[in-house]
Amino acid sequence: MRRWVGIMEAQERTRFGYATAKIAEVRQENYRVKTFVLDCGVEARPGQFAMVWIPGMDEKPMCIVNDDPLTFSVAKVGPFSSKLHGLGAGDKISFRAPLGNSFAIPTGAKKIILVGGGYGVAALHFLARVAKGKGVEPVMVVGARKRDDVIFEGDFAKLGVKTVVATDDGSGGVKGTAIDAVRQLLDAGEKFDCAYACGPEMMMHALAAVAQKEDMACQLSLERFMGCGIGICGKCDAGGGLVCQGGPVYNSRAAFKLEEFGICHRDTMGNKIRW
Numbered sequence: 001m002r003r004w005v006g007i008m009e010a011q012e013r014t015r016f017g018y019a020t021a022k023i024a025e026v027r028q029e030n031y032r033v034k035t036f037v038l039d040c041g042v043e044a045r046p047g048q049f050a051m052v053w054i055p056g057m058d059e060k061p062m063c064i065v066n067d068d069p070l071t072f073s074v075a076k077v078g079p080f081s082s083k084l085h086g087l088g089a090g091d092k093i094s095f096r097a098p099l100g101n102s103f104a105i106p107t108g109a110k111k112i113i114l115v116g117g118g119y120g121v122a123a124l125h126f127l128a129r130v131a132k133g134k135g136v137e138p139v140m141v142v143g144a145r146k147r148d149d150v151i152f153e154g155d156f157a158k159l160g161v162k163t164v165v166a167t168d169d170g171s172g173g174v175k176g177t178a179i180d181a182v183r184q185l186l187d188a189g190e191k192f193d194c195a196y197a198c199g200p201e202m203m204m205h206a207l208a209a210v211a212q213k214e215d216m217a218c219q220l221s222l223e224r225f226m227g228c229g230i231g232i233c234g235k236c237d238a239g240g241g242l243v244c245q246g247g248p249v250y251n252s253r254a255a256f257k258l259e260e261f262g263i264c265h266r267d268t269m270g271n272k273i274r275w
């Protein structure tokens with residue numbers, strides 16, 4: 001029987017401590033992304049994140065891919081993510097969740113477009129499921145460098161979501177960027193009530209520009225180095241706002257007001273690094 005970490009309990013834990021759960025299942029999505037399914041659930045909304053803690057090592061934010069059972073998809077890029085990739089079914093993981101704000105589906109919306117890159121594609125699957133449940137039709141655009149980088153295509157197909165893949169080298173789907181694919185859909189006369197994105201910041205910046213031109217609502221899940229996830233350490237300042245407090249989801253107008261959106265992010269020491 002799966003353990004339920006209820007919303008009140010999760011909020012208490014967010015302020016005062018951590019929940020610990022066992023990994024029930026690990027799925028290899030591609031050569032660098034693994035999905036971890038825990039043996040517990042939290043009550044969360046698409047766009048929210050968890051601070052995942054490996055005792056003795058570090059604590060890092062991860063998008064919630066599913067809230068029950070609690071699920072994360074992790075790209076192996078450095079020490080923390082490599083350590084996570086080394087864990088298997090039965091190993092324990094600690095976390096604080098849910099944190100941050102979430103994507104919102106505008107009242108009356110009929111059709112929305114979701115644009116993802118990397119593990120951001122997995123995070124948007126949660127939004128697609130919720131949209132379908134509300135009778136809203138999502139169209140998914142997956143951007144990747146090459147065919148091998150594409151994840152969750154089958155999961156979106158199972159959900160009955162039209163999915164367009166775009167690869168930089170043309171090894172899968174449309175040749176070009178995710179934004180080229182979005183422009184093709186718009187040029188073909190498709191209309192969307194809102195665009196959503198999770199993935200590389202320059203992709204989200206380009207989508208925000210398209211949305212502004214098309215007068216289309218747009219929500220983006222921003223990513224910055226985070227220390228605490230609850231507005232104390234100040235490490236995730238994006239130039240005028242802490243991402244863990246004001247986000248991670250911003251509408252495009254609010255994102256453009258952040259001085260560092262589409263320009264730079266910061267390393268662990270706070271030094272600016274250009275995208």
Ligand SMILES: Cc1cc2nc3c(=O)[nH]c(=O)nc-3n(C[C@H](O)[C@H](O)[C@H](O)COP(=O)(O)OP(=O)(O)OC[C@H]3O[C@@H](n4cnc5c(N)ncnc54)[C@H](O)[C@@H]3O)c2cc1C
Pocket residue numbers: 049060061062063064072073074075076077078079080081082118119123222223224225226248
């Ligand atoms: C709100 C939020 C949600 C997040 N959700 C997820 C998630 O669902 N899944 C996930 O895997 N990560 C997610 N991250 C990123 C994650 O928290 C870590 O930054 C990441 O796991 C890298 O940590 P590391 O110690 O392994 O590598 P680091 O030493 O921090 O990074 C190693 C190198 O990889 C680069 N890098 C960092 N992340 C990526 C990336 N995704 N793709 C390519 N290069 C990268 C760094 O710039 C650095 O050069 C999220 C971050 C935020 C702020």
